[in-house]
Amino acid sequence: MDKEEIINKLMAGEMKLYQIDKFTENATEALDIRREFIERHSNCELNQIANYTLDMEKAFSKNIENPIGTVQVPIGVVGPLKINGEHADDEFFVPLATSEGALLASVNRGCSAITASGGVNARVIGDKMTRAPVIKTDSVVEAVKVKSWFETKFDELKSIAESTTSHGKLVKIDPIIIVGNYVYPRFVYSTGDSMGMNMVTIATEKVLSKLYDDLGVHAIALSGNLCVDKKPAAINLVEGRGKTVVADILIPEEIVKSKLKTTAKAMEEVNIAKNLIGSAAAGSMAFNAHFANMIGAIFLATGQDEAHVVEGSLGITTAEDRDGDLYFAVSMPDLPIATIGGGTRLETASEGLSIIDCLGSGKVNKFAEIVISTVLAGELSLVGALAAGHLAKAHQELGR
Secondary structure: OOHHHHHHHHHOOOOOHHHHHHHOOOHHHHHHHHHHHHHHHHOOOOOOOOOOOOOHHHHHHHOOOOOOOOOOOOEEEEEEEEEEEOOOEEEEEEEEEOOOOOHHHHHHHHHHHHHHOOOEEEEEEEEEEEEOOEEEOOOHHHHHHHHHHHHHOHHHHHHHHHOOOOOOEEEEEEEEEEEOOEEEEEEEEEOOOOOOHHHHHHHHHHHHHHHHHHHOOEEEEOOOOOOOOOOOOHHHHHHOEEEEEEEEEEEOHHHHHHHHOOOHHHHHHHHHHHHHHHHHHHOOOEEOOOHHHHHHHHHHHHOOOHHHHHHHOOEEEEEEEEOOEEEEEEEEEEEOOOOOOHHHHOHHHHHHHHHOOOOOOOOHHHHHHHHHHHHHHHHHHHHHHHHHOOHHHHHHHOOO
16 A cells, blocks of 8 residues: 555544554654654644654664654753762763753752762662562452462572563562452562663563462452552652662852852751641652652653653652751652663663763663762752742743
8 A cells, every 4th residue: 555545544544553564664654654644634734743863663663652753852961060979970961851941050050069069979779670460369368378478489489580581680579468358569679770660570470470370369460559650659768669869968058158049047947848848738758849850851861761750759858057058968769760771772862871971781870879969959959049039030030
């Protein structure tokens, strides 16, 4: 079939979008036909969506279905940002992609205060990826037997899970929660430089096959939401998921005054009233000002799974007046990131990671320290702006 015949069949409902690829020579040709169909169906022009440099043949094989082009988001850099990490120990210019005006200007101010103060201390203190199926049994008695099975056979189950991957390691199965006749075991893995969701899913499925062979019970769903993937959850705030990272800095009084235009005492009070008490009053699990702004922007720039912004937004900001100097810290228990695989394969994402030398194997902990340091810069600047009463003024002056 030629292009017009395919489009006519699509318009008539005689063909599905995914079927186009059967009648075209390559993914790019199918992409163009699919986009032209959408233009006719929606009576619009998609000239900018059609304007891209990504290798869509590669993207179609790993990253997208029914492609019609790409979306473009402005990308900028903040820095230099001085980081004193175990893995990131240098000054960095960090790429951020966003359409929110004034965001990079604000984060950049935080970077300036950090670098002038000698740098931010950043550490990775946890590494885990989770998958938690839900298993149905006949009764509470049977549910307890299943729980005991997981507990007594851990070494064997670890071998079974790790037989599916050369990188993943099963660290523990904990907690194992029983709700009536349902059992929710939380499988916890380390996954190296990969974010690892596919890896841990395949490994967990292999263990569940052994469970069925031994006890004759099966999983209702491979994910039972105790994981917890792509949703805010207290268990991730407490137990951690992805990389767990912490960062802090002591900013001298003169730099608080000259660069943040406020005082340590005022910032401490704003942080307590807003990030801690205000968040508690709202029932929030994110005791911070705007982690998601920096997480979302750096995720877009480096090809991370954007849905994990909801997890990255969990965390706590603390601020303390130390005789005029400002102690400032951020804790992020749930940062699912990767420097290989997934969206990092896309050319623009690879370039974004290359800016901070975080592309490829052996770089994920360095990346984690850069991410949390950037988050601290953004938190520092916004809390400072609120303390100084400058937030609305900054947006007005920048025409945002």
